[in-house]
Amino acid sequence: MLHYTEPIYRPPSEADDLFIQVTQGCSHNSCSFCGQYKDTPFRLSPMEQIEADIIEAAKLYPDKKRVYLLSGDPFVLSFDKLKQIGLWLNQYIPSLEAVAMFASINSIKQKTDAELKTLFGLKMNLLYLGIETGDPETLAFANKGHNVEEAYTQLKRLESVGIGYLSAYISGLTGDGLEKGLENARNSAAFFNKVPPVMLGVTSLSIWDNTEIGKLRREGKFIPAPELQMLEETRELLSGLTSPMLFSSIHVSNLVPVMGRIPEDRNEMLQTLDQQIAVLKNDGDIPRYSGRDGRM
Numbered sequence: 001m002l003h004y005t006e007p008i009y010r011p012p013s014e015a016d017d018l019f020i021q022v023t024q025g026c027s028h029n030s031c032s033f034c035g036q037y038k039d040t041p042f043r044l045s046p047m048e049q050i051e052a053d054i055i056e057a058a059k060l061y062p063d064k065k066r067v068y069l070l071s072g073d074p075f076v077l078s079f080d081k082l083k084q085i086g087l088w089l090n091q092y093i094p095s096l097e098a099v100a101m102f103a104s105i106n107s108i109k110q111k112t113d114a115e116l117k118t119l120f121g122l123k124m125n126l127l128y129l130g131i132e133t134g135d136p137e138t139l140a141f142a143n144k145g146h147n148v149e150e151a152y153t154q155l156k157r158l159e160s161v162g163i164g165y166l167s168a169y170i171s172g173l174t175g176d177g178l179e180k181g182l183e184n185a186r187n188s189a190a191f192f193n194k195v196p197p198v199m200l201g202v203t204s205l206s207i208w209d210n211t212e213i214g215k216l217r218r219e220g221k222f223i224p225a226p227e228l229q230m231l232e233e234t235r236e237l238l239s240g241l242t243s244p245m246l247f248s249s250i251h252v253s254n255l256v257p258v259m260g261r262i263p264e265d266r267n268e269m270l271q272t273l274d275q276q277i278a279v280l281k282n283d284g285d286i287p288r289y290s291g292r293d294g295r296m
């Protein structure tokens with residue numbers, strides 16, 4: 001039987017992958033907005049268990065093309081362990097085309113250029129990174145464990161070896177106050193233009209009690225941004241993006257879902273957001289996106 005430990009989070013775009021659990025929890029576990037793994041101590045899966053799971057999964061799903069390594073930050077594994085896992089995946093799953101996983105800026109930093117090239121050669125060619133913002137002050141508040149310069153340097157290294165990355169941006173991280181939200185969006189657009197992700201996915205800040213932001217809200221030190229502000233922030237981000245990438249706000253946390261390619265679909269997406277912003281400014285109602293259309 002394959003080994004899985006709850007909770008399991010995976011990006012919507014990897015829903016059909018073969019999942020192999022190589023870590024549990026998150027090695028950082030300190031982002032101010034995230035409570036996903038607060039009750040799950042970080043731990044590496046034993047290597048013999050990983051190999052046994054790959055062998056069994058390959059028998060069950062012999063034609064799988066994509067593998068997704070669980071959980072919060074599998075790229076934190078040492079190069080030697082990741083290389084061995086990559087060798088097993090390529091050996092036992094001949095149809096393999098891509099191995100994706102969550103990563104952090106610090107876990108990239110720990111690998112040399114030659115090591116990154118080797119992992120890319122083993123089809124570890126797509127990393128999910130929660131960059132969340134390119135604004136220095138907001139990034140410090142998010143407590144991601146890296147600063148903007150470090151993120152830029154490590155993303156450039158990924159780019160140079162051909163490893164693609166997808167990133168999230170969180171609207172509303174600066175709290176109530178439109179100007180700060182717009183400034184965060186502008187600085188983030190400038191950042192993502194310099195190191196464009198394959199896809200930039202926008203979510204709106206959801207506040208959980210078991211997080212630092214949840215605590216600040218209880219103490220009255222963090223006032224959540226209103227829905228209209230988060231929409232205007234998303235619009236500001238979108239209007240500032242010029243480098244080619246896929247942009248998506250299709251997520252249940254967002255009031256208005258849009259998706260398209262930058263730059264060709266940007267104006268159409270902006271028009272959609274502008275129409276809905278105008279409705280909200282005129283005290284109109286917008287039906288909340290439910291995610292039930294299967295797009296998430």
Ligand code: SF4
Pocket residue numbers: 026027028029030031034035036037072073104130144
């Ligand atoms: S957002 Fe990602 S890196 Fe931050 S604590 Fe949550 S799982 Fe870990």
